[in-house]
Amino acid sequence: MMGENVLRHDPYSEWLWDWPFENKEILNDPKHVRPIDQQDIVNKLNQLHFTGDAFQIFFQDIHTQEKMLLRAKIKFCTETTVACSFSDKTDSAFNNRTHQLTHLAIDDGKNLALMPTFLISQENKHFVIHLPDAGYEVNQRQIRRHLCRGAVHVALLQDAQISRGLLLEFSSFDCRVRIKSSMEFRFSKDAPICISFYHGMELCHSCLCYSIRETVNPHRDDREIVLKFVQNSNPIAPNKRQFRNPRLRFSPAPSADFLHPLLQKRFHFEIADISSAGFSVCENEEESVFMEGMAIPDLRIQFSDLFSLQCSAKTVYCRLENNHIVRCGFSISDMDMPNYNRLQKMLNHALDGNVYLNNRMDMDVLWDFFFKINFIYPKKYLHMKSIKNDIKKTYQLLYQGDKEVACHLTYQKNNFLCGHLSMVRAYEKTWLIHHHAAKVTDNKPVGFLLVKHILHYFIDMHRLPSLNTDFLMAYFRPDNKFPERVFGGFCRNQADPGICSMDLWGYFEKLLPTIYSPLNTEWSLRSADTADLNLLSDFYQKTSGGLLLKAMDLDKTDLDRQPLESVYEQLGLFRKLKKFSLCYNGEPYAILLLDLSNSGLNMSDLLNNIKVIILKTKLVPWKILTNALSQLMHRYRTGQIPVLIYPFDYIIMQKIPCKKQYAIWICKASHFYRLAVHMQERYRITYWN
Structure with a gap:
């Protein structure tokens, strides 16, 4: 324990003891x-x-x-x-x-x-x-060595020997520490020492160093050691990828304010450039206080007096530039959704002044746009008209400022809306991209531009643990040319279902029955247990090998209510996922997944439907399946319930008329940047560099 047997008294009193003078x-x-x-x-x-x-x-x-x-x-x-x-x-x-x-x-x-x-x-x-x-x-020094005002303790490790003490002075190149000298062990100047810094019980930083001077106090059982850090001993190599979000410069420049973890002193630096992944600052070499790999658990990015963003960050590099200026790059380690959305608002609008993220919408303008460009076509409206008031209420909640479970992008000139794309957090770690509607404006491919800005929004989200983003999902009909070419073409181009997968589902709309049809005595319907979900996982891996179960969080053994439900509840919204097994003599033959949400959360109710995965495609009669569905439909509040069935081969084998199909497209968020590569190579839609 770092707090035990290590100079417990007031750290200021440590400065009052006498030492032999060497210099x-x-x-x-x-x-x-x-x-x-x-x-x-x-x-x-x-x-x-x-x-x-x-x-x-x-x-x-x-x-x-x-x-x-x-x-x-x-x-x-x-x-x-x-x-x-x-x-x-x-x-x-x-x-x-x-x-x-x-x-x-x-x-x-x-x-x-x-x-x-x-x-x-x-x-x-x-x-x-x-x-x-x-x-x-x-x-006396080229680099200032700062007095450490807080109780930062150190642990020194060399040749399996550990010494503990107190940090007295620190610079980005060296430090001075005080340790107990009762041990017979002396540090070798020829071998590296691993030094770890602690504030309380929290590890602040760890790196390699060498002892350059060691002084024993003749009057006390202490000694002081000056240690020189090994530069680049703890480098963070960023993931090599072709596309990154661009670093932008703002005027006036934002600032970074934080408590230095080792000095326990507040610092304020002007930010030279910033992106959704991180930022850089410049410091004078003589006053440098940053080290590669140093974590800052609480940092505020201040945009003038407008607002500030709270995050945690880590130093990625420190590079000496001209005129003794050191440029220090930081990666954002974590940030919650409200802060991330505020940062993205600034960045997206700076990249394109016509693009707005989560702006407060005049709902009449939005509805007028959807009807004029035929996004809400006559058949879709037939499904919507009986629940139009519920849909209006849902959208009024979603489109009035930032929400933790939803966001939207619009392309507009003044009050003239040219394009729209929205996202909703559909499952615990999965965001659904939907409601993509656009028209060509000033010879600009607005549809592609919005997809490019969605790339900008999501490309760094998977690195931030608080944002719960491991997968991105989209539903589209194979006869819809734009998503089939862009998303479908990307999936086929990758040819790796572990990166991006696409499954074909049959789509039906079932009317809410007035009476429930009973099942035969051999058949039963019950809640799915862990064993049932394991069977489902085995079946899906053999037939698809894709990402659906992971994206829906069905591969975990915890069947309790997911925290996502409570997040929706706090926003006045509703979201649940129920799992049932259709069994023959107790053996699961099909898994029925009930997606439950507010009406219109997705306009095609693809988040308010029943997904059926047939495990025994040759042994589940259509009549038995429809009877089982009739027993579950009473859980929905609409008259027509969408039903999606997988695999599509079951529909062919049962000779069931199916007029509509949907592809469920899923991509790992950590590989979403590959879509930018695909768009550039296939459609010459260049990303920002």
Whole structure:
């Protein structure tokens, strides 16, 4: 446990102990110095008094000439004197009869301010020293080493030996730590050390380093070690892929605000460029505080005074550019849906000023668009007209701002709507792309443009755990040219059902029966259990090998209510998935999946239907199946219930008239970028680079 046996007391008191002084050439022959006057000295001392930090005093043994370094705190300061006090643990280290004070020093992590001084008076641990008229400042480090104000503990591992201690100073190139020196083990300078940083019980960072200086305290059982980090010892290699969302520059630039995990100090950096995957900032090499692989659990991206986005991030790279500027790239590790939608609104609209994400819609404009372009054609409206009020209510909820389970994209010029595409979180980790409607405007293929922006929206979602996006799904009829060419062509081009799969289903509309038809005594209908779903998985893998069961979350053994249902409930919406087995003498012959949702969540009610997967295609009579369906239809609130049946071979074998078919297309979200490659190669629809 990092919190045990590791310097439990106040970390500030650690700075008050005395240590042998090793860097003697600073006092004897200072280089790169500049003079500082008394006012500068007093201001620095007053600041230390205000912050409660310590300053340093150099002294030497009169007889041995050994130089020592002592830290003390200020009680008050005048123009000519400084009243100070040692800690209880260090006052015995200084004796004015055997030791002589030589210099007062203030170390800001990069420069060392030095002032010659002498002792005026001393009473026990309290003393007064002379403040000179002038001093000088030595540039002792190229990179500032920052004082660590929080209780960040370290664990050092070398040759199976572990030492634990406290982080005292940190820069992006090195650090200084204090550990217990009671162990006989000494760190070798020739072998790497694995250092891990902890804040409380949380691991902040881990990397390799080398010991470059180790100092033992002669008065205490402690030692200090200066460690130099191995650069690129913890690199994060981004996944190599042909297409990435473009990094955009905004004016005024957004900023990144966060608490540094090792320094426990707040930082504010201007963001140079940003995308849905991450962003970059630039810092001065002399003040650099970032390391590759360092995680920042709580970071805010601030867009002026408009809004801020909360996320977690990780440093991917730190690259030295011209004029000693270090560009640091960050990947966004996680972000919730409201924050992700706000970020995507900015990015999508910046890429194309006619594209809007989740804008508040005038519903009359939307309905007018759907009817004018024949998206709601006469036969579809026959299905919709009896539930039109429910559909209006559902859409009023969905289209008034951001929702965790739904989003929509529109292409419009002022109030003139040219294209629409929406998505809904249909299952626990699956989003359904639907309601794609567009017309050519100004010779622009709006339908393709909306698909390109959907790519932009989804291409990074799978990396963010809070967004629950493992799969993307679409329903389309094979005679619908656009989705068949784009989505269907992509699936055939991949030729790998583990990346993208497409299954053909028969589609029927069943009227809600007035009476229920009983099953024969050999047949029964019951809730599906784990064993039934395992049979379903085996059958589906043999017949398709696709992604449907994973996308519907049917491959898991937990049959309890899914959290997605409660998310819908909180938004005033309804969503359930029920599973039943049609059995013959207790053996499952078919699995019936009841998708239940608000009317119109999908206009074709493809999220408010019954999906039937026939396990024994030769042994399930059509009449038995329709009788079983009649016993389940009372769970729906509409007069006509869509029924989809798989495999389609069953419909052919049973010689059932089927006027309509649907393809269920599913793609792994981590491979969705491949669709951008396909669109560019096949249709010359270029992605942003």
